[in-house]
Amino acid sequence: MRSSRSRRLISGFGTWSDQRAERTLGALASTVLILILGMIVFVFAKAWPSFSHNGLAWFGPGGNVDVQLGQIFKSPSDSQHWVYTMHAWPLLYATALTTVAAVVLGVVFAVLASIFIVEFAPPFMRTVLDPVVRLLAAVPSVVYGLIGILVLVPFVGNHVISPHEQSSVAYVVQLTGASLIVAVVILTVMITPIMIAIITDALRAVPTGWSEGALALGVNRWRVMWTIVVRAARPAIVAAIVLATARALGEAIMLSMVSGSVAFAPNPLDGFLFFLEPLRPLAATIVDNAEGLSVPPFAQTIYAFAAVLLVSSVALSLGGWAAKRPMRRFGVRL
């Protein structure tokens, strides 16, 4: 027994010399880095024709995106006559609208709920909420999409939208219930647990001496949480916002299920109807049009959508990485 073990040790010395181990592992890490750079280069190279044919108008409004996509899909096989016209504003607007709305709603809710869990919740609620929040963060997005499309969408379609409202805009867009409000509500429910998990960890990591000192000076519990603990955990809140934004930005399946899948830009001037109008963010557009990837100009347009998503998510990741660094002062590593 013992001899076999020492033999294994010796063979370990032989095959894994120190330098070789360092070089192998370093090469492995560099490979992943190269893969990421390769991804960015590949996607951009593929997307370039779509950007270069449209110029800055690619990002602007004009025309119906679904019609434009249809024309690109039907473009002739001769590469000289490929159609590239694309004005993706409704998709960009829909992405920004759902993401910002969900993150703003979510962060307010998540901060309050985290304070509740850390400070005010009775012990039995705390023991239940901790695992449940983690479970909700792990539920696959397609399940949220399923609940949305089978429960919320019919509810909004049958009880919130009146036939009168439906007929008043029938010549522009169909109101079925798949709408901005359903998309934002489900997206908020999806990203909030992620934020709560990060923020509660950070609130708990703030040194207890700080809050105890404030309590000893006669500051009440709410003020202690709000002015000292939450303030000390600000970098974590920023990190949570960044992570949640990245998640919301890239959510494809759930949004393609509940957002109505119409490239329509909801108009805030429509009043209450604004919330009931359908839309389709970038990521959902990619999922909905994945069958067309065999048509080259169409694929290039789809990769252009992906490139926009990729740039935003890379910027967010690097921003989040920078935001998380101050937390290490407290020994919290997220």
Added chain:
Amino acid sequence: MSALRAGVRGRRPPVAGRPSQGASSWSRTDRIGVAACWAAGILLCLICAAIVIYMLFRGLQYLTPKLLFSHPEPNLDQSKSGGFLDPLIGTFLLTTIGIVIALPIGVGIAVWIVEYGRPAWLARAVESGIEVVAGTPSIVLAIFGLLLFTQPVFGFLSFTAAGNAVFGRSFFTAGAMMSLIALPLVVGATREALLSIPSHLREASYALGKTKAATIRRVLVPGARTGIATGATLGMGRIAGDTAIVTILLGASLQLSPTGGVPILKTLRGTGSTLTSYVYNNSPAGEGQAPQKAYAAAFVLIVIVVILNFAVDLIGGRRQKAGRAK
């Protein structure tokens, strides 16, 4: 006195349960803050309970053993369209492939960052690169994977049509991209575990004459075992729950459709589906139009995720116990 004042002004603390004895002397904004916290907490409980109870109810209502053990058939008649045995196998296959790829790479990268990390700029670049992978939407990874694996070089991984057009969709290609989803979780958990190993353990090992490589293999990686297991389990949960990569990179075939002749390889080179894509396709958004089956499959999916979460707790609990014993 203060209670009297509150009573005279008709001002009751607007809190669901009074947080402490002195609440009545708090200023109005403080009480609103506490009330908002309670409201948020109770709303959170209600949403959690609603989702859990609703999915439990629907799942138990529609899930039958027959669904679990029969193959799906492309049939419009719901009584004949079968169950989701193939998607279930697909989920397990894909999760296994993904984690088998992600685990050694992730552990290797974490070890390199923590134990070597030279040159420093490269270590920082790798660390931020992992962050970038973590933040990249899976739909972008999916269509990047399609771009990558339809190159003729990777033809051996999937179905090659007449005229040398590589299909690019198979369990191999989807699993390879899935491993990128799990990678940041494995790296993160392993790095935390390595950092939490006290440096005197390393020094003791060096003092006994072991090289750094031997220390890593015999002391540090075994010491980080629970952290690695936690990361792997979290990664498996993420892989099992992803839909975008499956719909794009696994092909759209309902059943496992093997490619080639070698027994196990042919399945891995072939296309298939997973529970997530099954749920998607059977919801009103897909073609299936069988919400009952979608509910049942979603329930099974949630059960898998819960089991994985429970496993994380179990692993973490063991680590805590070990920590206390020390």
